[in-house]
Amino acid sequence: MKKNVYILSDSVITPLGSTTQENLQQIYAGVTAIKQYSNEQFGTYYTSRFDPESSVLSGKEGSKFTKIERLFIASIEQALASLSIRTDQADVLFVFASTKGNIDQLENSAFDFNRLRIGVMANYITNYFNNTNRPIVVSNACISGVQAIEYACKELQRDTYKYIIVTGADVASDFVLSGFHSFQAMSPFVCKPFDKDRAGVSIGEGCGTIILTTEKPDKEAIEILAVTSSNDANHLSGPSRTGDGLSNAILAAMKEADVQSDQIDIISAHGTATMYNDEMESLAFQTAEITQASIYSVKGNIGHTLGAAGIIETIYLAHSLQDNNSIPSLGFNEQGTSVSLNISTKPSKDKELITGLKTASGFGGGNAVLILKKKR
Amino acid sequence: MTNIISRFCRIKKASTNDLRLDIRTNTVEEQIDNNFASIYKHIELDYPKFFKMDDLSKYGIIAAEYLFENQDWKGNCLDTEIGIVISNASGSLETDLEFHKTINNKERFFPSPAIFVYTLSNIVMGEICIKHKIKGENMFLLSETLPSEQLTNYVSDLLDADKIRVAVVGWVELRNGIPDVLLMYVAKQNTLVEQTMEFSAEQIELLYR
Numbered sequence: 001m002k003k004n005v006y007i008l009s010d011s012v013i014t015p016l017g018s019t020t021q022e023n024l025q026q027i028y029a030g031v032t033a034i035k036q037y038s039n040e041q042f043g044t045y046y047t048s049r050f051d052p053e054s055s056v057l058s059g060k061e062g063s064k065f066t067k068i069e070r071l072f073i074a075s076i077e078q079a080l081a082s083l084s085i086r087t088d089q090a091d092v093l094f095v096f097a098s099t100k101g102n103i104d105q106l107e108n109s110a111f112d113f114n115r116l117r118i119g120v121m122a123n124y125i126t127n128y129f130n131n132t133n134r135p136i137v138v139s140n141a142c143i144s145g146v147q148a149i150e151y152a153c154k155e156l157q158r159d160t161y162k163y164i165i166v167t168g169a170d171v172a173s174d175f176v177l178s179g180f181h182s183f184q185a186m187s188p189f190v191c192k193p194f195d196k197d198r199a200g201v202s203i204g205e206g207c208g209t210i211i212l213t214t215e216k217p218d219k220e221a222i223e224i225l226a227v228t229s230s231n232d233a234n235h236l237s238g239p240s241r242t243g244d245g246l247s248n249a250i251l252a253a254m255k256e257a258d259v260q261s262d263q264i265d266i267i268s269a270h271g272t273a274t275m276y277n278d279e280m281e282s283l284a285f286q287t288a289e290i291t292q293a294s295i296y297s298v299k300g301n302i303g304h305t306l307g308a309a310g311i312i313e314t315i316y317l318a319h320s321l322q323d324n325n326s327i328p329s330l331g332f333n334e335q336g337t338s339v340s341l342n343i344s345t346k347p348s349k350d351k352e353l354i355t356g357l358k359t360a361s362g363f364g365g366g367n368a369v370l371i372l373k374k375k376r
Numbered sequence: 377m378t379n380i381i382s383r384f385c386r387i388k389k390a391s392t393n394d395l396r397l398d399i400r401t402n403t404v405e406e407q408i409d410n411n412f413a414s415i416y417k418h419i420e421l422d423y424p425k426f427f428k429m430d431d432l433s434k435y436g437i438i439a440a441e442y443l444f445e446n447q448d449w450k451g452n453c454l455d456t457e458i459g460i461v462i463s464n465a466s467g468s469l470e471t472d473l474e475f476h477k478t479i480n481n482k483e484r485f486f487p488s489p490a491i492f493v494y495t496l497s498n499i500v501m502g503e504i505c506i507k508h509k510i511k512g513e514n515m516f517l518l519s520e521t522l523p524s525e526q527l528t529n530y531v532s533d534l535l536d537a538d539k540i541r542v543a544v545v546g547w548v549e550l551r552n553g554i555p556d557v558l559l560m561y562v563a564k565q566n567t568l569v570e571q572t573m574e575f576s577a578e579q580i581e582l583l584y585r
Contacts, residue, residue: 041485099496101467106476117466118497119518136526137518139467139497147515154533175472178479179492228539230456231514233505237493245511248456252539363493364502366514 003214005153006375007222008163010315011078013071014206014302015048018056019078023302023312024319028347030330032301034190034202042181046190048204048303049172065124066102066115071169071207072125079209085163088130093161095136096122097148097168099307104173125167133161142270142362143229144168145208145310146370150227156214169207170306177203183237185274191304193271193297193329194278194343196336201272204303208312216375222318225257225355225371232365239276239361243284246359246367250288253369259355261289264371266326266344268317268358271297272304273331277361282337290357296344300331310360314370317356321374324353378565379535379575383449384583385442387435387557397555401442410555419445423507430471430494433503435555436462436548440504443544443559450542459513459540460501461531464549465520467497500548512540522547522558524580532575535564547584558584 010020015033017023026033033048050057050067056074057067065073085092101118105111114120122135136155138148145168152164170176180186180203187200212224230252232245240246254261267290269281278297285291298313305312320327326344335341358370383402389410390398396407408418412434416426419441426437443449450458471494479487493499498516505514513534517523527545534540546559560583562575573579 041479041482100472103472106472107480116469116472117518117520119465119520122518123520134519134523138516139518140501140514140516141496141498151515151517151530154530157533158529174479175476175495178485178487179475179489179495182487182489182492229513229515231460231502231505231511233455233509233511236499236502236506237489248511256539362498363496364498365505366498366502 005224008211008213009079011075011209012312012315013056013075015050016302034303046202047172068169068171075207075209079211091162093133093164094126095148095152095166097138097144097307103175140366141364143360143366143368144307146360146368152212164212167209168308168311170308172203172205191273192331193273193299195332196334198273202303204305206305206308208308208315221375223373223375225373226253227370228252229368239280243280246284247287249367249369253371257371263355264290264293264357265353266356267293267295268313269297270360271299279337282339286339294326294344295341296327296329314358321353321356325349381560381573381575382563383561385439385559389554432550433500436500439557439559453541455509455511457541458510459543460510461515461545462501463517463547468495524577528577
């Protein structure tokens with residue numbers, strides 16, 4: 001018998017806010033953390049980046065840890081703060097999601113090269129929390145975050161662990177910015193997901209952490225009904241033109257969750273604001289017959305946070321269900337996909353939100369889909 | 377119901393003093409020069425895209441060719457019923473260093489999109505998916521050593537829950553130009569196969585040895 005998996009607590013740290021609540025206030029208010037920067041190599045560009053003086057990055061253990069490691073530690077501590085979980089216990093497992101880990105340290109010749117391996121980096125974090133279980137690290141490009149949750153849900157079914165701490169982070173390094181620049185995929189303005197005039201991504205950074213368990217919390221709780229993945233097997237750096245990979249994953253997730261298409265109330269799309277991604281998603285939503293749902297992307301607020309995106313955006317979605325408030329899709333003005341979508345443009349409490357769906361797609365052809373449900 | 381390893385391919389350095397590669401499958405045992413042009417010819421690969429790939433992806437593609445050699449390996453499985461779960465320790469670190477060379481000198485700043493696309497751990501898996509039309513569940517794990525138990529548990533869950541019917545599972549690591557690969561083709565017991573091994577962490581460790 002399959003056990004239910006619940007979100008016990010969470011934490012989001014982005015340049016938009018240093019707690020989940022701060023993030024949500026800004027998200028509902030339609031605020032963006034994406035700013036204009038310039039550098040002599042690639043001129044003007046837009047990204048969501050922490051102020052180097054930011055207090056979230058200068059914890060007491062600051063000097064011993066790198067930027068991404070400090071983000072992980074700060075976010076995990078936040079998620080643990082309201083709970084009495086002891087991370088030194090054998091029934092607690094850490095699952096990490098990151099695409100590039102400490103890649104910003106590649107320029108630092110004094111840095112321990114081995115720590116560029118994300119598995120090694122993860123050990124530094126679990127050691128900090130005195131956890132001796134071998135950490136799991138998911139690194140499947142931009143679907144890493146959703147897949148770390150997928151891994152954790154399966155692991156919880158086996159009853160080996162009572163609590164799984166799922167945490168995802170990436171930093172907006174010159175490495176990644178240069179790469180997207182070389183692809184000519186960076187938006188020349190704050191990115192505009194699903195809009196007619198969208199012109200590419202804005203890269204962001206941040207960390208999201210959720211703690212999962214199979215014990216139902218007493219209060220109203222968010223249950224993870226299903227998580228699935230698929231591969232386009234089509235192109236490394238571009239999505240399928242038909243959206244069949246994503247629609248397959250959506251249909252498989254709805255089947256696993258035993259949810260009908262008209263029951264999906266709200267969709268947190270991947271919505272990177274590239275021409276191809278948003279178009280592909282609209283086709284997939286049509287194939288899965290879920291275009292009636294209220295749809296949004298938060299990339300206009302926090303940018304594309306890469307390996308962290310799936311976790312941060314799942315947390316936003318969970319709170320949107322609990323707040324019964326639909327998240328507005330910042331940057332959207334005019335329909336810009338061949339399938340007309342029901343894009344959310346302002347916060348709205350008009351409709352009861354019970355079931356939410358989250359999508360993600362990434363380089364390497366991967367798609368991942370997660371379905372959440374509010375349980376009273 | 378137990379799941380089985382119906383085929384495998386192991387690639388490693390022949391020995392400390394031998395630069396050749398030791399390749400072992402259910403039916404093949406050979407040593408070949410660690411040279412992509414000669415391997416390409418040797419395995420009669422007809423896939424010009426191969427030469428555009430980074431080295432990690434090339435070794436993944438080579439291992440997959442050995443794994444599926446002369447086999448109607450898909451049987452009646454749909455592409456979406458085939459899963460793939462790959463792991464390694466170094467991600468794409470060798471290619472990350474290549475890409476870094478194109479951006480670390482401000483006077484010669486010329487980032488290459490052709491290299492950048494390979495600076496993700498999972499691209500080798502994406503290349504195998506494209507070449508062999510694998511469209512089901514996919515997962516990439518980073519681990520300091522072969523995560524035999526995690527691979528077994530995760531893939532068994534997918535098979536037992538009928539989310540996939542067969543899977544390509546394994547380890548594709550590249551460090552200092554030396555590949556260390558184990559790919560396995562895993563299926564449910566009731567799928568028609570000639571030779572079988574139990575799909576278990578112990579068996580994976582035996583094949584990896």
